[in-house]
Amino acid sequence: MKFAILSIILAINAMALSVVDMRGKSVEIPDNLEKIATISDGFVEGVLTHLGKIDKVSSIASWSLKRDYKYKIQGRDKELEFAGLNTMRALHPWLDDLPCFNSPQGNIINYETLINSSPELIILRVGDCTIGGADKMALDKTISTLEATNIPLIVLYSPTYTKDLSTMRDEMAIIGKIFGKADEALGLYDYLASIENLIKAKVANVSYEPRVLYLGLSLAMKKNGASGITYGIDTPESLILESLIRAKNALTNGKGSRIMISAEQIYGLDPDVILLPTYNGYHPAFEIYESPNYANLSQLRALKEKRVYSLPWTPMNCSRRLEYPLELLIIAKAAHQQEFKDINIAEFAIEFYKKLYNIDDEKAKMLRKTQLLDWTQKF
Amino acid sequence: MDTEVLRVVWSCFFLFILLIFSAFFALISGNLDLKISDVISVILYNIFGIGSIDPTTQIVIWNLRFPRILIAILVGISLASAGVIYQSIFRNPLVEPFILGASAGASFGASLAILLPAIFISLQISAFAFGLLAVFLAYILAFQKGVTNSVALVLSGVIVGSIFSSLVGIMKYLSEDSQLREITFWMMGGLYQASWYDIAVNASFGLPCFIIAFILAWKLNLLSLGDEEARSLGINPQIYKIIFIIIATLISSLSVSSVGIIAWIGLMMPHAARMLVGADNRAILPVAGLMGAIYLLICDTLARTLSSGEIPVGIIVSLLGAPFLLWILKARSAKLFG
Numbered sequence: 001m002k003f004a005i006l007s008i009i010l011a012i013n014a015m016a017l018s019v020v021d022m023r024g025k026s027v028e029i030p031d032n033l034e035k036i037a038t039i040s041d042g043f044v045e046g047v048l049t050h051l052g053k054i055d056k057v058s059s060i061a062s063w064s065l066k067r068d069y070k071y072k073i074q075g076r077d078k079e080l081e082f083a084g085l086n087t088m089r090a091l092h093p094w095l096d097d098l099p100c101f102n103s104p105q106g107n108i109i110n111y112e113t114l115i116n117s118s119p120e121l122i123i124l125r126v127g128d129c130t131i132g133g134a135d136k137m138a139l140d141k142t143i144s145t146l147e148a149t150n151i152p153l154i155v156l157y158s159p160t161y162t163k164d165l166s167t168m169r170d171e172m173a174i175i176g177k178i179f180g181k182a183d184e185a186l187g188l189y190d191y192l193a194s195i196e197n198l199i200k201a202k203v204a205n206v207s208y209e210p211r212v213l214y215l216g217l218s219l220a221m222k223k224n225g226a227s228g229i230t231y232g233i234d235t236p237e238s239l240i241l242e243s244l245i246r247a248k249n250a251l252t253n254g255k256g257s258r259i260m261i262s263a264e265q266i267y268g269l270d271p272d273v274i275l276l277p278t279y280n281g282y283h284p285a286f287e288i289y290e291s292p293n294y295a296n297l298s299q300l301r302a303l304k305e306k307r308v309y310s311l312p313w314t315p316m317n318c319s320r321r322l323e324y325p326l327e328l329l330i331i332a333k334a335a336h337q338q339e340f341k342d343i344n345i346a347e348f349a350i351e352f353y354k355k356l357y358n359i360d361d362e363k364a365k366m367l368r369k370t371q372l373l374d375w376t377q378k379f
Numbered sequence: 380m381d382t383e384v385l386r387v388v389w390s391c392f393f394l395f396i397l398l399i400f401s402a403f404f405a406l407i408s409g410n411l412d413l414k415i416s417d418v419i420s421v422i423l424y425n426i427f428g429i430g431s432i433d434p435t436t437q438i439v440i441w442n443l444r445f446p447r448i449l450i451a452i453l454v455g456i457s458l459a460s461a462g463v464i465y466q467s468i469f470r471n472p473l474v475e476p477f478i479l480g481a482s483a484g485a486s487f488g489a490s491l492a493i494l495l496p497a498i499f500i501s502l503q504i505s506a507f508a509f510g511l512l513a514v515f516l517a518y519i520l521a522f523q524k525g526v527t528n529s530v531a532l533v534l535s536g537v538i539v540g541s542i543f544s545s546l547v548g549i550m551k552y553l554s555e556d557s558q559l560r561e562i563t564f565w566m567m568g569g570l571y572q573a574s575w576y577d578i579a580v581n582a583s584f585g586l587p588c589f590i591i592a593f594i595l596a597w598k599l600n601l602l603s604l605g606d607e608e609a610r611s612l613g614i615n616p617q618i619y620k621i622i623f624i625i626i627a628t629l630i631s632s633l634s635v636s637s638v639g640i641i642a643w644i645g646l647m648m649p650h651a652a653r654m655l656v657g658a659d660n661r662a663i664l665p666v667a668g669l670m671g672a673i674y675l676l677i678c679d680t681l682a683r684t685l686s687s688g689e690i691p692v693g694i695i696v697s698l699l700g701a702p703f704l705l706w707i708l709k710a711r712s713a714k715l716f717g
Binding site: 218230251254260261263264268 | 409410411434435438439442443444552553554555556558560561564569571572683686687688689690691
């Protein structure tokens, strides 16, 4: 009898779920998982939302999931205020009430707050602003300290860390496995990949690859000099332009993700298209056309031809998030207007959000608004 | 004419010609390929109203390159002059314009303006005000029994600087991601923000300060001998120290508020000038000022032309400046410091 009971216990243990994370480490997942701590800027939470498991999140490490962001934008004769929210913060306002165990700027975990929130599992996404991963030694120390808490730890490597967009598939699969929903998670990836494929198909035969400049505008720099920050040729942003969009990075010989660029240098680059990412604040296209702060850029060809576009709102988002295909679509349409004239981004966004988060029309429209994408109705 | 005076006059003349040449070279250098004739056309059009010019050329040369060149000249003169003044009154060759905590105070002021834009409307004014406040605090701390001891002043400057640096740390901690980047970029310094407004402000306050310092330079010579000697030669060292500290702080804080923190110029240029014209501050001030202007102008031209992106000028200033200072310390220490 004793032998039989022992065999049953061993058999149950043998069946206990274990998931291999992106380190290649097998992690035992507790049964009836109820409390998860996430160290991610919204990606992990987004996948959990898709899988219907977001309610398991009990503590967070990203301040982007807590903050309300507001921006005052100066036009020619008006000032407008914009309010942006992380999609997860917008969909799940209760995330703001959860304990946050990181410094506002990231990379400094408060382990006591983490332990105090008593999670049964920690999911760490390396490469987000919360834990960047650029400093390998610091990352190793963070991981070893997290492991020392004896709370099971799943480590995911984001595209910023791996320099490869496709590794998001592994990230999604691992999150899915934790809940026995790997197929559903992979289905989500397939959907995102299908949008990438749609873009690839539409640009396959373009005859001209436009030169695109990412221009992160800065409050401190937006005096007459109108300088900004751009991405070098070794960044995921540049890779996306070259490999997926069939466009060129207007900056041809700089490396790094924070290259300062002056107004004269922008004239020197003479980009066909300018994209305004959320860098030091959200920047709508009308700002660069109208604000006296950017008067010195008025003679740029891209401005004269009205080819300046604002990217979705993404503060504190150092790595790709679940909504990245929407960003790709905007970039692709900005670069190749003719090829994408049949796609209305605003309508596409509604359907996209609905599929992504299993939400209704109203909530999807709310997300489009908080992502500051309503301008795409006229795009 | 006295040989020494002749040497100073010729040095100033030579440096002035070099400055003009550097400015012209900077004017025709840049990522956008513009001809000398374009530059001349823009100058004729804007100053004498002659001819017509392409709008892009007008923006690049008149709105972008000209302000950078002029602000480089003004800031270079200011920082180098402030360095001369501080090194003389503190009688310490390693003192630089930000020794009394001006840069830390200005950084705090700029951080406040970035973090609380509704309260501190102008970043420049906030940086300037807190730069001055830091120096004022350092002076108050060092003021005891009617006397301000130089060593105590440097020490209190270090303390005040440290406090303001900690406050900047708190500001950074409290700031959002985008604000943090703003603070970081402001602290890196750069002339890309130059505007005609900055030039007007720096010229209006900085140049008169420089002229006053030049007129009073002979008293700076007396101060550099020490308080007792200065007193025995008939001047009140306390009063003149205060005047010179106000002048040096005003011009360095003005520079910081316009272009952020640019180190090394105030430390290096006085030494370079001493090598050229000796120890008389009446000669060192103009020579160091001109050298500072040329040096910053060359560094800024490199910063904006070496790559298709902007290299923070502070990096180039330090990269070239540190080996130079090392060479001075190794090779010329006996001549410079006796």
